[in-house]
Amino acid sequence: MTRAAVLQFFHEANAFSPLRVTRDEFLTRHHLSGQAVHDAFATTSNWMGGVLTALEQREIETEIGLCTAALPGGPLEADSWSRLRSEFLESLWSIVERGPISHLFVLLHGALAVDGISDPEGAVVAEMRQRLGARTRITTTLDFHANISPRLQAASDVIVSGKLYPHTDTRERGALAVRFGLAGGELKTWHFNLGISVPMPNQATTEGPFARLAELSDTFAARNGVEDVNIIGGFPFSTEAYAGTSLLVTGTEKQAAHEVYERVLDAVENERDDLLRPVSSPRASITRLRERLGNGRLILVDVGDNPGGGGLGDRTELLAELEALGRPYAFGALVRPDLVKAAQAVGTGGTVDIQSGREKLSCTVASLAVIRYRNTGDMMRGEEVFGGDGAVLSTRAGSILVSSLRIQAYDTQAFESMNITLDDCDIIAIKSIAHFRSSYADLATGGIILTDSGGWSSHRRRIEWEQGAEGR
Numbered sequence: 001m002t003r004a005a006v007l008q009f010f011h012e013a014n015a016f017s018p019l020r021v022t023r024d025e026f027l028t029r030h031h032l033s034g035q036a037v038h039d040a041f042a043t044t045s046n047w048m049g050g051v052l053t054a055l056e057q058r059e060i061e062t063e064i065g066l067c068t069a070a071l072p073g074g075p076l077e078a079d080s081w082s083r084l085r086s087e088f089l090e091s092l093w094s095i096v097e098r099g100p101i102s103h104l105f106v107l108l109h110g111a112l113a114v115d116g117i118s119d120p121e122g123a124v125v126a127e128m129r130q131r132l133g134a135r136t137r138i139t140t141t142l143d144f145h146a147n148i149s150p151r152l153q154a155a156s157d158v159i160v161s162g163k164l165y166p167h168t169d170t171r172e173r174g175a176l177a178v179r180f181g182l183a184g185g186e187l188k189t190w191h192f193n194l195g196i197s198v199p200m201p202n203q204a205t206t207e208g209p210f211a212r213l214a215e216l217s218d219t220f221a222a223r224n225g226v227e228d229v230n231i232i233g234g235f236p237f238s239t240e241a242y243a244g245t246s247l248l249v250t251g252t253e254k255q256a257a258h259e260v261y262e263r264v265l266d267a268v269e270n271e272r273d274d275l276l277r278p279v280s281s282p283r284a285s286i287t288r289l290r291e292r293l294g295n296g297r298l299i300l301v302d303v304g305d306n307p308g309g310g311g312l313g314d315r316t317e318l319l320a321e322l323e324a325l326g327r328p329y330a331f332g333a334l335v336r337p338d339l340v341k342a343a344q345a346v347g348t349g350g351t352v353d354i355q356s357g358r359e360k361l362s363c364t365v366a367s368l369a370v371i372r373y374r375n376t377g378d379m380m381r382g383e384e385v386f387g388g389d390g391a392v393l394s395t396r397a398g399s400i401l402v403s404s405l406r407i408q409a410y411d412t413q414a415f416e417s418m419n420i421t422l423d424d425c426d427i428i429a430i431k432s433i434a435h436f437r438s439s440y441a442d443l444a445t446g447g448i449i450l451t452d453s454g455g456w457s458s459h460r461r462r463i464e465w466e467q468g469a470e471g472r
Contacts, residue, residue, distance in 0.1 A: 002060055002061065002102050002103065002182075003060075003061045003062075003063075003099060003100065003101050003102055003103075004055055004060050004061065004062045004063075004101060004102070004103040004104070004105060005062070005063050005064075005065055005092060005095045005096075005101045005103070005104050005105070006037075006048075006051055006052065006055070006062060006063070006064050006065065006067075006104075006105045006107070007064075007065040007066055007067060007088065007091065007092055007104075007105075007106055007107065008037075008047070008048060008066075008067035008068065008069065008106075008107035008108075009066075009068060009069075009084070009088055009106075009107075009108055009109075009112070009121075009124070010068070010069035010070075010107065010108065010109045010143075011026075011069060011070045011072070011073075011076060011109055011111075011112050012072040012109050012111045012112075012143065012145065012235065012308075012309070012310070013072070013073065013074060013075050013076060013111060013112055013113035013114075013310065014072070014073070014074055014075075014113075014237040014309065014310020014311075014456055014457065015074075015075055015113040015237055015238050015239045016237050016310070016456060016461045016462075016465060017073065017074030017075070017237075017310045017311075017312070017456045018074065018456075019073050019074035019310075019312060019456075020073075020074055020075060020076075020077050020115070021070055021073040021074055021075065021076045021077065021080070022076075022077050022080045023080040023083055023084055025070040025071060025073070026068045026069065026070045026080075026084060028070075028071075028386070028405070029068075029069050029070050029071055029386070030067065030068060030069055031066070031067075031068040032066075032067050032068070033064055033065055033066050033067060033091055034063075034064050035064075037052075037064045037067045038052055038064065041067075041383075042056075043382060044171070044380065044381065044382035044383045045168075045170065045171040045378070045380060045381040045382055045383075046170045046171060046174070046380050046382075046383055047107050047141055047170045047171070047173070047174040048067065048107060048174065049171050049174065049382075050170060050171035050172060050173065050174020050175040050176075050177070050178075051105055051107065051141070051174040051175070051177060051178055052064075053171075053175065054174065054175040054177075054178035054179065055105075055178055058178070058182065060103075060182075063095045063098070063101075065088070065091035065092050065094070065095055066087055066088050066091035067107070068084065068087075068088070071307070071405060071406045071407065072307060072308050072309060072310055072406065072408075073310060073406060074113075074310060074456075075113040075114055075115050076112065076113065076114045076115070076120075077114075077115055078114055078115045078116050078117060081114040081115075081117065081120060085120070085124060088124065089124065089127065089128070092104070092128065093131070096131075096132070100135070100136075101132070101136055102135070102136060102137065103136065103137050103139065103181055103182065104128065104132065104136050104137070104138045104139070105139050105141070105177065105178070105181060106125060106128070106138065106139070106140045106141070106156075107140075107141045107174075108121050108125075108140060108141065108142055108143075108146075109121075109142065109143045109145075109146065110142035110143050110145065110146020110147055110148060110152075110161070110235070111143065111145055111146060111147055111235035111237075111238060113238065113239075113240075118240065119149045119151055119152070119240060119242075121149075121152060122149040122150075122151035122152035122155065123151065125138065125140060125151075125152055125155040125156060126151050126152075126154070126155040128155070129155040129156075137157045137158075137181060137185070138155065138156050138157050138158075139156065139157060139158045139159075139160065139177050139178075139180060139181030140152065140155075140156040140158070140159050140160075141159075141160050141161070141173070141174060141177045142159060142160070142161040142162070142232075143161065143162055143167070144161060144162035144163065144164065144165050144167055144203075144232050144233055145165075145200070145203075145232070145233050145234060145235040146161055146232060146234065146235065147234050147235050147238050147240055147242060147243040147244065147246075148191050148232075148242065148246055148248075149240065149242045150242065153189070153190075153191045156189065157181070157185075157187075157188055157189075158177070158180045158181055158183075158187065158188060158189050158250060159189040159191065159248055159250070160173055160174075160176055160177035160180060160189075160228070160230075160248075160250070161173070161230055161232050161248055162232070163205070163214060163217075163230050163232075164205045164214070165203050165204050165205050165206075165210070165233060165434050165435075166204075166206070166378070166379045166410070166434055166435045166436075166437050166438040167379060167380070167435070168378040168379055168438050170380070176228070180227070180228070180250060186252045187227065187250065187251065187252055188250070188251075188252075189248055189249065189250040190248070190249045190250075190254065190257040190258075190261075191246060191247070191248055191249075192246060192247040192249070192261040192264075192265075193242065193244055193246045193247075194231070194244065194245045194246055194247055194264065194265060194268050195244070195265075195268075196244060196245050196268060196272065196275065196276075197234065197236045197243065197244045197245060197462060198210065198233055198234070198236070198245045198275045198276070199236065199275075199276065199277075199278070199279070199459035199462075200233065200235075200236060200303070200309060200433045200434070200457070200459070201279050201303045201433055201434065201450055201459075202274070202275050202276070202277060203233030203245075203434065204433075204434040204437065206434070206437050206441075208274065209271040209274040209275045210231075210233065210275070212267075212271065213231045213264070213267060213268065213271065214231060216231075216263075216264070216267055217229040217230060217231050217264070220249075220260045220263070224253065224256045224259075225251045225252045225253025225255075225256040225257075226249060226250075226251040226253070226256050226257065226260060227250050227251045227252075228248070228249070228250040228251070229247070229248070229249050229250075229260055229264075230247070230248045230249075231245070231246075231247055231264060231268075232245065232246055232247070232248065233245055234246055236459060236462040237309065237310050237456075237457070237461065237462060239465065245268070245275075247260070247261055247264050249261065278452070278459070279303055279304075279450045279451065279452040279459075280449075280450065280451055280452065281451065281452065282317060282318060282321065282451050282452075282453055284451075285300065285449050285450070285451035286318075286321045286451075288449055289325075289427070289449050290325065292446055292447060292449075293325065293327060293426070293446075295446045295447075296444075296445030296446025296447070297425065297426060297427070297428065297443055297444060297445045297446050298426065298427050298428070298444070298446045298447060298448075298449060299427075299428050299429075299430065299436070299440055299443065299444040299447070299448045299449070300318070300322075300427060300428070300429040300430070300449050300451065301429075301430050301431075301432055301433070301436060301448065301449070301450050301451065302315070302318060302429065302430070302431050302432075302451055302452070302453050302455075303432070303433045303450055303451070303452055303457065303458070304451070304452040304453040304454050304455040304456075304457055304458035304460075305431050305453045305455030305456070305457060305458075306408060306431050306432050306433050306455075306457040307333070307335055307406040307407060307408045307431060308408035308410065308432065308433065308435060308457075309433055309456075309457035310456050310457050311431065311455045311456045311457035311458075312335060312406070312455065312456060313333060313334065313335030313403075313406055313408075313431050314334065314335050314336055315453050315455050316334065316354055316355065316356045316357075317356060317357050317453060318331070318356075318429060318451070318453065319331060319354060319356040319361060319395075319398075319400070320356035320357050320358075320359040320361065322397070322398060322427060322429060323356075323359075323361060323395055323396065323397055323398065325397070325427070326396075326397055327397060327426040327427055328397060328398065328424055328425050328426050328427070329397060329398040329399075329425055329426065329427035329428065329429060330398060330399050330400075330401070330415055330420050330422055330425045330427075330428050330429070331398055331399070331400045331401065331429040332400060332401030332402070332403075332409045332414060332415060332420075332429075332430065332431070333371075333387065333401045333402070333403045333407050333408070333409040333414060333431065334400055334401065334402045334403070334431075335402075335403055335404075335405070335406050335407070335431075336402050336403075337388070337389075337404040337405075339352065339354065339391070339393075339402050340368075340388075340389050340390060340391050340402050340403070340404050341389075343365045343368060343391040343393065343402070344368055344389070344391070346365060347365065347368075348365050348366070348367060348368060349364065349365060350364070350365050351363060351364055351365070352365065352393065354393070354400070361395055362395075363393035363394060363395050363400065364393065364394045364395075365391060365392075365393060365394075366391075366392040366393060366394040366399065367391070367392045367418065367419060368389075368390070368391050368392075369390055369391075369418060370387075370388070370389060370390065371385075371386070371387030371388060371389075371390035371401075371403050371404075371405075371407065371414070371417065371418065372384065372385070372386050372387070372417070373385055373411070373413040373414065373416075373417035374413065375411040375413060375439075376411060376412070376413055376439070377410075377411045377412065377413075377438045377439030378438040378439070379410055379411065379435050379438035379439060380411075385407055385411070385413075385414070386405065386407075387403035387404065387405050387407040387414070388403060388404030388405040389403075389404045390402060390403050390404065390418060392418050392419070392420060398425075398427075399415075399420045399425075401414065401415055401418055401420060408431065408432055408435060409430055409431065409432065409436075410430075410432050410435035410436045410438070410439060411438075411439045412439045412440060412443070413439075415428075422443060423443075428440065428443065433457065
């Protein structure tokens with residue numbers, strides 16, 4: 001009898017961030033099992049939607065264990081991990097006690113970091129393998145930004161990761177994971193490190209060097225004993241030795257997988273300069289923005305303070321620069337629970353100040369509301385985003401979206417749900433890296449400008465850590 005279990009543990013942790021994440025943040029985002037998971041995610045365009053729908057279409061008896069996630073942040077506290085790990089595993093053991101499972105689908109991120117513990121995801125899948133034995137086929141799904149350990153690969157029969165950044169293919173890749181997982185035992189996945197850590201802005205598959213690598217990977221699939229080839233960006237903000245940009249090849253022929261690896265390695269070397277190209281500083285980016293004013297709507301993206309990459313989302317230096325331009329703009333999401341509380345204290349129509357560099361901006365509280373919306377763009381369409389208490393602050397020229405929780409405003413609904421009309425803006429400034437492209441590209445009639453404010457999602461943090469490691 002074919003009987004499957006599905007579990008999810010999803011957290012992207014920036015090991016360099018001063019922020020520590022606790023179990024409470026998983027409870028805030030989602031911490032569900034059984035039918036509640038199906039009700040929340042089956043119709044969404046994310047990993048869980050793809051996996052559950054594919055299993056239903058094949059009429060596979062499926063039980064859903066614990067599925068939990070937290071917003072991206074810093075490392076998870078060890079005590080919280082201990083409790084969450086126990087809950088996660090116990091939910092699987094409870095399923096197994098009701099009858100043997102032939103297939104296990106484990107939906108992970110691949111960039112979890114826990115205080116004082118190395119390779120937590122690899123360890124938990126290895127424990128599952130030890131308990132279940134060879135009779136259960138384990139398929140692991142991973143984010144495009146995963147760092148894959150030898151232990152995780154050894155414990156998994158098949159690994160399927162995201163292929164696109166922005167992650168607009170997760171439902172499709174989830175369905176592919178089911179197809180591979182249910183295939184015969186000869187199908188397996190090989191993993192190869194590519195010897196480079198590509199900055200996340202250069203991992204975007206919509207254009208540039210990584211788009212060319214993604215296109216190349218498609219040419220190897222479904223031939224010569226190879227079913228799927230995926231070059232994944234990896235998560236640079238990790239201290240694990242195995243972290244970095246890497247390659248997954250799923251198929252039946254080990255030699256064919258190695259031949260693909262050699263070809264991809266050559267292609268990466270040819271693209272190395274573009275892959276490692278730094279993002280401009282705020283001063284240089286504002287100069288470029290000023291030169292392009294009047295030629296259409298501009299999207300200014302702060303990659304260095306992205307809450308979706310472990311940034312705190314609280315940097316305000318760009319606000320004074322935007323205000324000085326005098327053009328209508330929207331800025332967000334600024335993650336400042338203290339500022340939301342200050343706005344709540346004075347109420348709608350009151351004023352609060354924001355320090356931006358050496359300048360202080362006086363802002364009017366335009367509105368106060370809980371931030372809650374569903375994505376309408378291609379990135380995680382249908383998934384609900386909860387930003388906690390929020391505020392919209394108005395300045396002489398712009399509107400600032402302020403949230404209490406670390407949301408990345410990669411979907412236009414972040415602004416629109418709070419009644420900020422983006423069509424009225426000459427400039428839209430977002431704290432993101434690449435996810436915004438799936439929802440904002442059509443609005444960028446004047447182009448997109450990336451800038452690096454030097455926050456915790458800046459690649460400079462990775463470089464500083466590497467330089468420090470060399471000196472130790």
